[in-house]
Amino acid sequence: MPLCYRQEVATPVNISPVTLHFHGWLTTLIQRVRRSNGLVTPALNRRTSIKDLIESFGVPHTEVGSIKINGQTVSFAHIIEEESAVEIFPSQPPVNVLNSCPLRPKPLDAIRFLVDANVGKLAGKLRMAGFDTLYDPQWHDPQLAEIAEKSQCILLSRDIQLLKWKKIEFGHFVRETLPIKQLAEVIHFYDLSHAIRPFSRCMRCNGILAPVQKLDILDQLEPLTRKYYHTFLRCSACRQIYWAGTHHEPMQKALNELSHYRPLSY
Ligand SMILES: [Zn+2]
Structure with missing residues (x-):
């Protein structure tokens, strides 16, 4: 009521x-x-x-x-x-931050998230699904507000006071507590299921992943990985290497969660 x-x-x-x-x-x-x-x-x-x-x-x-x-x-x-x-x-899903509305006349030009440390594990989940996500657990409120404004991000947080900052025009109070459900909540809230791109971003640094020849990274692979895997991706920023064994299972869990997710009421 x-x-x-x-x-x-x-x-x-x-x-x-x-x-x-x-x-x-x-x-x-x-x-x-x-x-x-x-x-x-x-x-x-x-x-x-x-x-x-x-x-x-x-x-x-x-x-x-x-x-x-x-x-x-x-x-x-x-x-x-x-x-x-x-x-x-x-605000009620589906929220489209790329369109203007009376309360937010200047829309964002792209979907980009900024994750507060109180939902830190959500950052990796969003990157795993391919969403541009800025995150550093060392960032405090003033830095988060500054980045949200300058980088034109949607701030995701469970800090009510932080979400009141004037510089934070786009934000969302994350209500779910489990990271995998938080991912489903955000994807549902912003209607982004069509934009999921698994294995396109580095979970560690948000860099873009690109295919890399196995021959070029042989010396960086553990023996069993070298033996059983043949397709690899490498982060263009931090050079982290990814292969099916590192990501497929958690991504499949996330996709399953999305398909069974019961949306919150707003
Ligand atoms: Zn990286």
């Missing part, structure tokens, strides 16, 4: 009461905040944007798909100035 909060405005600037109506799974985010610290900012005593108002209730802007005020679709920059009935809807 959607939650509805009525805010009484203690106002030096004539702002009338505002009703916020959160829909779908956004209600879970609000409940999370209420359980953790009981803080629900109750009053508007200054002019504020709808984005700031929503985030004051614990909901990151990245999770919001559309906003209506008194029935009209608005952008994040809309200023609450008068009595308003605000409806906030979650």
Whole structure:
């Protein structure tokens, strides 16, 4: 059930009461905040944007798909100035970040992910499926926000506070906890099953894999690998070598998971 909060405005600037109506799974985010610290900012005593108002209730802007005020679709920059009935809807799959929408008028020009350390194993899974994925466990919040903005990435994280950063325009709160289910969640959320390209990227560094002649790498192969495998790929960046024995089984597991995945509700 959607939650509805009525805010009484203690106002030096004539702002009338505002009703916020959160829909779908956004209600879970609000409940999370209420359980953790009981803080629900109750009053508007200054002019504020709808984005700031929503985030004051614990909901990151990245999770919001559309906003209506008194029935009209608005952008994040809309200023609450008068009595308003605000409806906030979650981003819902299929989300296409390559198309513009009122909340994100400048779409991305390509699908590229940036993975937070709290879902670090997801990075390898995404690369295994062939998706361009930036990841370094040493990156902290300021660096992640900077990279998300400059490299035009979708940030994947389980950190609510990080997803509120202004520089992070595209992001997704990862709800599944198992990496293989997280991969299925992301592929379903962004409708990317058609874009899966197994064995095209290096799981270690995100470099592009290219075929390499066995003769050229013989001295780098263990005896059993040399004996039983004949087709190899090599990372163009870090030179890591891949063959069927290293990847086929985990990739098959991931594909099976995708085919049986029961999508979350939003
Ligand atoms: Zn590599």
